[in-house]
Amino acid sequence: MLNNLYIGFFLAIRQIRRASLWTTLLIISVMVLTFLNLVVISGILVGLIEGSVNANKQYYTSDIIVSKLQDKDYIENTPFITNILDSMTEVETYSARYLEGGKIEAGYKEKSDDKKSTNYASTNFTGINPDKENELTGIKKFIIEGSFLQPDDFDQVVLGAYLLEQYFPVESPGFTTLKNVGVGSKVRIKVGSSTREVTVKGILKTKVDEISMRLFMPEKQLRSLIGRTDYNVDEIAIKLKAGVDPVMFKQKLLSYSIGNYARVQTFEDAQPKFLKDIKDTFALLGNVISAIGLAVAIITVFIVIFINAITRRKFIGILKGIGISGQAIEMSYVMQSLFYAVCGSSIGLIMVFGFLVPFFNAHPINFPFSDGILVATPMGTGIRVLLLTVATMIAGYVPARMIVRRNTLDSILGR
16 A cells, blocks of 8 residues: 555656646646635625624624613612722723613704604614723714714714614614704704703714614713613623633623623623524525535546546556556546645635735725625634545546556557
8 A cells, every 4th residue: 555655656746747837737726716715705705794793892792791681771780890890900991881762853943833743763872981982992983974972062962874864764664764964953852751952963883783873972961861870871891801701701790799780791692693693694605605616626627637547548558557556546646636736725725814814804895784804714724625635636536547447458559
């Protein structure tokens, strides 16, 4: 067996050296493109959703999200929780948010008293400390009109773009948007039994629906509207220092009995289920498309090796005639295929991890609902390299086996 491997390796090197340079480059190019098809297509499809997941983490939940229990109206004993967070060295920063459902009404000055308003939108009112929220999520950079809130702003709000018709022109009986509202417009907000006229200071737009469909105001103003004087908030987003494991930190928080007052989730726990389902679906779709490309590569290698073996049938017959075993000859073609697969995969790996992944991280694809990136994990890529290599070796072995099995004399005489 070792002798067959040695002879097969010698014959493979000899054939590769004597092969046409253009033929060799063509086959390697096919291997490179197949590898890119295996990795990049599925990577971009998964990355499209991964971009949404990353945005949801970075701009909304952060590493840990603490929210109210299902049977409670807010997080009870919030000061106790925030005091614990202030004392924990793992915490880089956090933002406590007040949430309350309410209605925004525009154009109310023009309508008569007996006419029902049609220019309104229902949403979550979010009371924040603007400086803390911006430190956590960088929300200020998403302002597309006007300016962001200041802690001492009074009767001023920032609207998510999806609340305005000019940015989100959708017609649905269950969802309404505000018409003719922009920076400087006066709108009336209603929270419970409290009503107040406020000015739109800014409009923000992100690819995270939770943010783009909310109204933001300073926490003091919302607290006064809802009459909450106990400082109990509705959610706390926590950003951890680099290297801190969110799962371990979650368990540490729960050890302080915080679970009695609130629900503690990592960013993965808080991911919307539909994002996980779409991610799995796109991964499956990418694998199907990649499988088609792999089949094309296998057929290409099969045809090239088969034609090569047919044209060298007389040479193969002579090799068998002088005592070279058929297994050694078959091994030589398998090694040729291995050479093409290794070269193609190596070039593909350099392109993916040396150029494409950093490029897409720096310049995400601007999809309407996410900033798409290229997802290529070392383990997943390694599996694809192995799959491509094995498939290519099989594609090289089968035609070589077909030719080698022919009668030696017939091969020499070309019959």
